Each structure stands twice: as structure tokens, then as C-alpha cells.
Amino acid sequence: xxxxxxxxxxxVEGATYSCRYxxxxxxxxxxxxxxxxxxxxxxxxxxxxKHSYKSRFFPDARWIATIDRAIKAxxxxxxxxxxxxxxxxxxxxxxxxxxxxxxxxLKSGEADSIKIEIIPVRGLERLDYVxxxxxxxxxxxxxxxxxxxYSGRIVVYPLKEISCTVRGYIELDxxxxxxxxxxxxxxxxxxxxxxxxxxxxxxxIESPPMSLWSSGFRSVDAIGFNMDRELYEIPDVVIExxxxxxxxRRSFSIQPEALELLKKIPGRMRGRLYQxxxxxxxxxxxxxxxxxxxxDIYLYISRTPKLRKILNIEVTDVRPVESILDKxxxxxxxxxxxxxxxxxxxxxxNKVKIFNVNPLDILFLxxxxxxxxxxxxxxKIYRNIADHWYREDLIGxxxxxxxxxxxxxxxxxxxxxxxxxxxLDH
Numbered sequence: 001x002x003x004x005x006x007x008x009x010x011x012v013e014g015a016t017y018s019c020r021y022x023x024x025x026x027x028x029x030x031x032x033x034x035x036x037x038x039x040x041x042x043x044x045x046x047x048x049x050k051h052s053y054k055s056r057f058f059p060d061a062r063w064i065a066t067i068d069r070a071i072k073a074x075x076x077x078x079x080x081x082x083x084x085x086x087x088x089x090x091x092x093x094x095x096x097x098x099x100x101x102x103x104x105x106l107k108s109g110e111a112d113s114i115k116i117e118i119i120p121v122r123g124l125e126r127l128d129y130v131x132x133x134x135x136x137x138x139x140x141x142x143x144x145x146x147x148x149x150y151s152g153r154i155v156v157y158p159l160k161e162i163s164c165t166v167r168g169y170i171e172l173d174x175x176x177x178x179x180x181x182x183x184x185x186x187x188x189x190x191x192x193x194x195x196x197x198x199x200x201x202x203x204x205i206e207s208p209p210m211s212l213w214s215s216g217f218r219s220v221d222a223i224g225f226n227m228d229r230e231l232y233e234i235p236d237v238v239i240e241x242x243x244x245x246x247x248x249r250r251s252f253s254i255q256p257e258a259l260e261l262l263k264k265i266p267g268r269m270r271g272r273l274y275q276x277x278x279x280x281x282x283x284x285x286x287x288x289x290x291x292x293x294x295x296d297i298y299l300y301i302s303r304t305p306k307l308r309k310i311l312n313i314e315v316t317d318v319r320p321v322e323s324i325l326d327k328x329x330x331x332x333x334x335x336x337x338x339x340x341x342x343x344x345x346x347x348x349x350n351k352v353k354i355f356n357v358n359p360l361d362i363l364f365l366x367x368x369x370x371x372x373x374x375x376x377x378x379x380k381i382y383r384n385i386a387d388h389w390y391r392e393d394l395i396g397x398x399x400x401x402x403x404x405x406x407x408x409x410x411x412x413x414x415x416x417x418x419x420x421x422x423x424l425d426h
Contacts, residue, residue, distance in 0.1 A: 018068050018069050018070040018071075019047070019048035019066070019067075019068055019069075019095065020045050020046065020047055020048065020066070020067050020069060020126065021045075021046050021048065021064060021065065021066045021067070021088055021095060021097075022043050022044070022045050022046075022064065022065045022067065022126060022127045022128070023043065023044055023046070023056075023058050023061055023063075023064045023065075023086065023088070024043050024061060024062045024063050024064075024130065025041075025043075025044065025058060025060065025061060026058070026059075026060030026061045026062045026084075027060050028041055029041035029177070030177075031173060031175035031176065031177040031178070031191070031234070032175065032176055032177075032191060041249075041251075042128065042236060042249045042250055042251045043127065043128050043129070043249075043250075044285065044286055044287070044288075045126060045282075045285035045286060046088070046282075046285075046286050047282050047286075048090055048094075048095050049090045050090065052090045053089065053090060053091065054089070054090045055087060055088065055089040055090070056087065056088050056089075057085070057086075057087045058085070058086045058087070058088075059085050060084075061079065061084060061085070061086040062078070062079060062084065062130075063076060063077060063078045063079065063130050064076075064077050064086050064088065064097060065077070065121060065127040065130075066095055066097070067121060067124065067125065067126060067127060069125045069126070072122065072123050072124060072125050073120075073121065073122050074120075074121045074124075074127075075118055075119070075120060075121060076118070076119040076120075076121050076127065076130060076135065077097065077099065077116055077117075077118055078116060078117040078118075078119070078130065079099055079114070079115075079116055080115040080116060080117055081101055081114050081115055081116075083101055083102055084099065084100075084101065084114075085099075085100040085101065085102065086098070086099055086100075087100070099114055099116055100114070101114055119135075119159075121135065121157070122157070122212075123155070123157060123212040124137045124155055124157060125137065125139060126138075126139065128248050128249065128250050129246065129247075129248040129249075131246055132159065132160075133158065133159055133160050133162065133246065134156050134157060134158045134159055134160070134162060134241070134246060135156070135157040135159065136154065136155065136156045136157070136239070136241070136246070136248045137154075137155045137248075138152060138153075138154055138155075138237050138239060138248060138249075138250040139152050139153050139154075139155060140152025140153070140217075140237060140250065140252065141252065141278055141279045142252055142253065142278065142279060142280055142281035142284040142285055142293070143252065143253050143254070143255045143258055143277075143278045143279075143281055143284060143293060143294075144223045144235070144252055144253070144254045144255070145223065145255075145258050145259045145262075145278075146222075146223050146224055146225040146254060146256050146259070147222055147223065147224075147259065148222060148223060148259075149218050149219045149221075149222050149223070150170065150218070150219040150223050150237075150252075151216065151217060151218040151219070152216070152217060152237070153214050153215060153216045153217060154166065154168070154200075154214065154215055154217060154239045154248065155212065155213070155214040156205060156207070156212070156213045156214070156241065157210070157212055157213075158207050158208070158209050158210070158211065158213065159209060159210070160209055161207070161208050161209055162205055162206070162207055162241075162242070163205070163206045163207075164204070164205060164241060164242035164243065164245075165203060165204055165205075165241075165242070165243065166200055166202070166203050166204065166205050166215065166239065166240070166241050167198075167200060167203060167239075167240050168197075168198035168200055168217055168237065168238060168239040168240065169195045169196060169197050169198050169238055170195065170196040170197075170198065170219060170235055170236070170237060170238070171193060171194075171195055171235070171236045171238050172193070172194050172195070172196070172230070172233040172234070172235045172236075173191075173192075173193050173233055173234045173235075173236065174189065174190075174191065174192040174193070174194075174229075174232050174233045175189065175191055175232075175233075175234065176189050176191075177234075178232050178233060178234050189232070196219055196220065196221050197219075197220045198217045198218065198219055198220065198237070198239075199217060199218045199219075199220060200215055200216075200217050201215045201216040201217065202215035202216075203215075205241065217237075217239075223254055225254050225256040230254050234251060234288070235251065235252055235253070235254060236249050236250065236251050236252075237249065237250045237252065251284070251288060252284065253281070253284045253288075253290035253293055255290070255293055255294055257294065258278060258294060258297075261294060261297050261298070261301060262274060262278070264301045265297075265300070265301060273297065273300065277294070277296055277297040277300075278297075281293050283295070313419075314419065314420075314421075314422060315363055315366060315367070315375070315419040315420050318367055318419070320367065325367075325368070328364050328367060328368060329368060331364065332361075332364055332365065332368065335361070337361045337364065337365060338365060340357070340361070341357070341361065341362055341365060341374070341377070344357055344377075344381075345377055348380055348381070348384055351384070351388060354381050354384055354385065355385070357381070358412055359378060359381070359412055359413055359416035359417070360412045360415065360416050362374050362377060362378050362381075362416075363378070363416055363419060363420070375420055375423050376423075378416065378420055378423075379420070379423055379424055382417065382424060
């Protein structure tokens with residue numbers, strides 16, 4: 001059923017980029033609290049991450065849907081039990097969904113069961129609303145670009161015959177949870193909700209059961225961003241069907257720098273990366289981590305400078321004057337670097353040691369000794385770290401870079417790798 005979902009080859013992108021699951025958390029969050037845990041109050045989307053074995057637990061979930069966005073098909077699983085627990089797990093090739101009830105003791109002769117309903121979903125690339133009468137989705141960008149009008153479409157899949165009006169608006173919610181998520185320390189925020197109307201292309205729905213209906217929408221006003229207003233708000237698209245009987249909501253994020261980032265992407269790549277990073281942003285759609293929503297696109301456009309090309313020099317060409325060599329010898333002696341490096345060379349399986357070593361220290365030893373063993377050791381450490389990256393086992397490395405050395409540690413690695421680039425086993 002899933003595009004590429006049953007293939008183990010990492011080069012098969014279908015499972016990673018096409019498969020999603022959508023969960024109704026089962027509760028309306030309180031945004032009066034400073035806790036960012038309470039932020040999600042709309043249905044959340046999670047990508048299927050192949051090879052990750054990632055699991056998530058939803059203790060009050062009402063339903064979960066798995067959808068292949070490439071073919072717009074999937075399954076909706078509704079829990080009809082009064083108390084329902086849902087757990088999802090990204091298996092090696094597919095998604096596993098577990099439906100449970102809280103543990104209880106049964107007396108002799110008693111029985112317990114879980115009643116669920118499974119509904120095929122067709123024609124929807126996502127799912128934001130489920131009721132007895134209809135299923136619905138709001139197809140629009142995860143991130144809004146200030147200065148542009150926000151647009152998308154509402155798609156309804158009726159389970160029963162439906163005939164009524166449709167209206168919509170953008171609701172901007174100023175609240176404590178937004179501030180808590182951003183890390184600000186403010187004692188009190190007066191809750192405030194304001195609205196901006198949407199233009200609905202077709203404001204009346206009349207459709208028989210199982211017949212897809214859709215309508216485009218567009219904000220009346222261009223999206224704005226002010227540090228004293230939108231920064232503290234969580235925006236939702238709200239579509240009301242049948243005079244508010246059905247209220248479909250979807251959160252999105254306003255990112256003021258997104259437009260400037262897109263301008264830095266080559267024109268031939270802009271459309272694809274807009275789709276990947278702006279239209280369908282996993283940070284916004286999942287746990288609503290909009291403070292890091294642009295992290296991946298920043299990584300894409302940020303190219304580490306090739307210091308070797310700037311300096312036009314290899315490590316084998318580095319010939320410091322005697323006064324600099326004296327300082328290097330003194331540094332190596334004080335830090336006991338030779339002993340540390342020898343210890344690492346004896347046991348390259350110790351990832352804590354290889355993650356925490358300063359690679360420039362090894363190159364200092366080479367400069368002093370002119371011993372290619374140190375360059376070979378650097379190559380082995382680099383390959384070891386790359387292997388951990390492929391296995392997604394880099395927590396120690398990130399602790400060393402961000403927790404221990406910060407940006408300077410990263411610069412050390414960049415300089416060291418550039419200086420021995422010709423010797424690396426790429």
C-alpha cells in the first residue's frame with residue numbers, strides 16, 4: 001500500500017517522504033500555561049522514519065490515520081472504546097500501530113475487549129478532522145511567508161450526504177504556551193485571540209456520500225509579522241462547515257526569514273526545497289517546534305568554507321617558524337596530548353574518546369613529528385564518526401560539539417578535515 005514503504009534500501013525515498021500518520025491527541029490543550037507541552041491542540045502529523053524504530057505513545061487519542069501522500073490513500077482507525085491508548089512505532093520497513101486500553105483486573109467470568117472502526121481514506125493527502133458525517137483536510141503550507149497571502153484548499157470526504165455552507169478564517173492565539181516554547185521569562189500574558197478572514201472560492205458544499213469535495217481559500221490580508229504581535233501568537237486555519245457543526249483546524253507558523261532563505265536557493269532547486277522545507281515542515285506539523293522550523297533549510301544553504309582552498313595549503317606543507325614550533329611543543333606537553341592520542345589509537349571503538357578529541361591536537365603532533373601515522377589516525381577517526389552517523393548513533397558527538405566545545409569545536413573539525421582533505425578516505 002505504501003510507496004516504497006516495504007523496501008529496505010535507504011535509496012528508496014517513498015517510505016520516508018510519502019508516508020505519514022496523523023493523530024488526534026484526544027484533548028483540547030490549555031494555552032493558559034507556560035508549559036510548551038500543552039501547545040498541540042490540532043491534529044498532529046508525523047512522518048514515517050524508516051530504519052529509526054521510533055515509537056510514540058498517545059494516551060488519550062481518539063483516532064489515528066496512516067496515509068500515503070503520493071497516492072492519496074490510507075486507513076483511518078477510530079477507537080470506539082471509552083478509554084483508548086494508541087502507540088505507533090516506525091519499524092524497519094513499515095508503520096506498526098498498537099491499540100490498547102488501560103490495564104485492569106478482571107474477575108472470574110469477566111471479559112474485556114477493544115472496539116475499533118477502520119475506514120479507507122481516498123483522495124486526501126492528510127487528515128485534520130474526523131466525525132460521523134465526514135473526514136476533512138486542510139492542504140496549505142506549514143510555514144507562511146510574511147508579505148504574501150496565505151492560501152490553500154479545504155478537502156471534504158463525506159460519509160453521509162451533506163448540504164450546507166462553508167466559511168473560514170485565520171485565528172491568531174496570543175498565549176502563555178507560545179512564550180514558554182520560545183524560552184521567554186514573562187510572569188503573565190493576557191490571553192488574546194484575533195481573526196483574519198479567508199476568502200472561500202466555493203462557500204457551499206453539496207455532496208453525496210463518498211464523493212470528494214474541495215474548495216480553494218486565500219487570506220483577505222497579506223501575512224504580517226511584528227516582534228510585538230505575531231511572535232507571541234500561534235496561528236490556526238479554521239474552517240467551519242454547516243454553521244460550525246464541523247470545525248476543522250490546522251496550525252501553521254509564520255517565519256519572517258523564510259522568504260530570504262528561499263532567495264538564496266538556486267532557482268532550479270527552489271520549488272523542490274519549498275515543498276520539502278516550507279510547505280511540509282515536520283517541525284511545525286509534529287510537535288509544533290516552530291523555533292527550529294527553518295533549521296534544515298539553514299543547513300542546506302550554509303556551506304562550510306573550504307579553508308584549505310582559501311589558504312591554498314595542505315597539512316604536509318605547514319612549516320611553522322621555530323618560535324611557533326616552540327609554542328606548539330609547550331602546548332602539547334602541558335596538555336599531555338601525545339599520551340591521550342596514543343590511548344585513542346589503541347582503542348578506536350571508544351566513541352566517547354574519539355568524539356571528544358580535538359582533531360587539531362593530532363595535527364599538531366604531525367607537525368612536530370612529521371609522522372604519517374597521525375594523518376592515518378585522523379582518517380580512521382573521521383571514518384569511525386561517519387559510520388556512527390550512518391547508524392544514527394551520534395548523541396555523544398553532539399554532546400561533545402554542542403555541550404563541550406560549542407562553535408569553536410566545530411571550527412576545529414572543519415579546519416582539520418580541510419587540511420587533510422587529500423588523505424581522507426571519502
